[in-house]
Amino acid sequence: MTESSLPVITLDGPGGVGKGTVGQRLAQRLGWHYLDSGAIYRALAWGAEKADIDLSDTQALVSLAKKLPLRFAPDPGDVCRVIYQDTDVTGQVRTESCGRSASRIAAIPEVRAALLDRQRAFRQPPGLVADGRDMGTTVFPDANLKVFLLADPRVRAERRVRQLNDKGINAIMADVLQEIRKRDEQDATRRASPLLPAEDAIELDTTSLSIDEVLNRILELYRKKTDRPASGR
Numbered sequence: 001m002t003e004s005s006l007p008v009i010t011l012d013g014p015g016g017v018g019k020g021t022v023g024q025r026l027a028q029r030l031g032w033h034y035l036d037s038g039a040i041y042r043a044l045a046w047g048a049e050k051a052d053i054d055l056s057d058t059q060a061l062v063s064l065a066k067k068l069p070l071r072f073a074p075d076p077g078d079v080c081r082v083i084y085q086d087t088d089v090t091g092q093v094r095t096e097s098c099g100r101s102a103s104r105i106a107a108i109p110e111v112r113a114a115l116l117d118r119q120r121a122f123r124q125p126p127g128l129v130a131d132g133r134d135m136g137t138t139v140f141p142d143a144n145l146k147v148f149l150l151a152d153p154r155v156r157a158e159r160r161v162r163q164l165n166d167k168g169i170n171a172i173m174a175d176v177l178q179e180i181r182k183r184d185e186q187d188a189t190r191r192a193s194p195l196l197p198a199e200d201a202i203e204l205d206t207t208s209l210s211i212d213e214v215l216n217r218i219l220e221l222y223r224k225k226t227d228r229p230a231s232g233r
């Protein structure tokens, strides 16, 4: 099987829509690999800050992006660990301030281009679930199934507050909602790979769905699309 014929399911959509949780569970169910592309942008932003790189210094960002000392480590819980130069930075990269910086550097086309190969390298047997903003449009345009997740901004803000609180991070609903709206606007209006569903993506509104319901719908869509049982094992 060539690399490009390995199955890929892409999950794109705005922040707080549940891509991460759904993506990881989906990958577990199928026995596939999982790519959290947002964590790559976050790790780059974090690394740039540590290296005193100005977030508008495209050349320095590109050079760091090309040799980013980042790896993911599996975690028995839901979150996969983000390891930067042998240090676990999972908590640090998840903060709103790191998300804001990630969104800023993600708007630079040269930075996006420098991270393309690294993301595509996650396409390994037996398959990949990739979550982000441009997985179906740019990174894996030949994916077998492309899902674009949507949810009301209020519901997304509530989910994010819960997620942050669970990690012991204090978060205020009004601030998170404002941040989500700002990031949506920034991600959707940028010129490089804006947050948009691929033409052949299936839109799924998760506002009133549980994680399990979203998961089952995606497995069903994959089964229908490929005419295969929804299990990779």
Ligand code: C5P
Pocket: 015, 016, 037, 038, 039, 041, 042, 099, 102, 103, 104, 106, 107, 131, 132, 133, 134, 135, 183, 187
């Ligand atoms: O998904 P997450 O919130 O971790 O992503 C952080 C930021 O990284 C997003 O706001 C977005 O600007 C950027 N991103 C991106 N393309 C991706 C994944 C994330 O531009 N594929």
